[in-house]
Amino acid sequence: MIWIGDVLVSQGEGGVYNERMLGNARVWDPFRSKLAALYHDGTGVELTSDTRVLYLGAANGTTVSHVADYVDVVYAVEFAPRPMQDLLEVARRRKNIVPIMADATRPEQYAPLVETVDLVYQDVAQPDQAMIAIRNSAFLKPDGKMILMLKTRSVDVRKEPVVVFEETMEALVSAGFVIQESLWLLPYHQDHAAIVCAKPGV
């Protein structure tokens, strides 16, 4: 990852969402992007120019644009039409984004389009986030990593975030994942946790 002092940046064409620039580098704000918050709070997964990423819950393409600056290719999956309009515009300018309008809970709908990837990054506002992660791990290479951004309030608003966090980790472990890192994304995002895990060796 590229740091200028203690500022996380990515190298690419600016002006995607009026982000601040430091010279030619685009500032990647941890308050706006949960992935940036993970790099500030923990280790995360190093993104390199030959990394292939499956990005679930691409939304407006804000974080996607930064990921695309680092990696070989991003398969960006988004379901809702309005954010998809914005994502398409970002993807028109960044030739290594493959925008896919599909439902992340149904990977079979986009499976014929997606290669095996080094990293699955998941940031979806759905109740069954562990299940979505497990299903989409079919796309991971044997040594691939998964980053799950857990929106605890989307899982169940009535449950304590800590409980949701633990239940999700249990679900991942019992599906054979090895958890490498798990942390809350404070002070950047409330009630959001990051879980970094590896696919079981095949």
Place this chain on the structure above:
Amino acid sequence: MRSYWFGDVEDGQCTPAGGDALAKFDRARSITRMDTYVPPDWELAVACGACRDREDYIKKLREVCFAAAERDIREQYSGKDAELLQMVRTLDEMDTVINLLTERAVEWYQLRHPTFTRKYRKTPAHILVKNIRDKSRGALSFVAGEIERLSATRTELAKAVSGRANDVMPNTSALIGGLVAARLMSHAGGLSDLSRLPASAIQVLGARTALFAHLRTKSPSPKHGIIFQHRRVHNAPRECRGKVARVLAGKLAIAARIDHYRGVADPVFLESAQARIDLTGSVTGKVTGKVIGRGNEP
């Protein structure tokens, strides 16, 4: 056989997919099973003759994905309810804005006219705004004029919402009026969402605070939400409002399903539904007679 967007692969033999980008996408979407899944691979696509190299692979794949996404967005927006949803939400937001601005303009006007009061007067808001415009000078007069123009736009928009609702959801609109029908649809999130709601949910749509207060504490359950805006509910005697609301919601649930799946008015259903609702409103507390007809099913 393994099927991918660029073609089918079987025993190392590849059959390239034909057609344009959209045809390739639809083909890819309709075939895969995850249990025996092997992800595609650009080298396979090259062997298949679909592309020259990896760069070309991503380029071609992007063409397929863009074409499909653009089409799917267009399709989702072309539903007849999509525009009605924006119209009715604009209408409700205009109401909020007009009320806020009117209150503010009155406060401002009171500063300039220390003897002005609304106590013991029944001046309607729109006449009040007109008076403020006439009797003020400068910015306040402009603001009051702007509120009047907003109100005129609001009236036009309300007519348009009503007309569009009659067209998009004829049965629901016939039972409860176009404006209220459109508001129900907006709260549900769309016509297909409304048609999937149970009658009990339609009955309390728009009464979220009361509903959650009921679920959390021991307060009584809400009898009605948006459907209270219909005269049949708010004109009904207090003691049978809940009953009217329940029966009306039941018929609305059926009407919304006819609207979504059939899209045309069903006179037979409407007649029996109206009769059933009227009966509930008139025979307070002792509905025994059943109306014969299709609208009578639960």
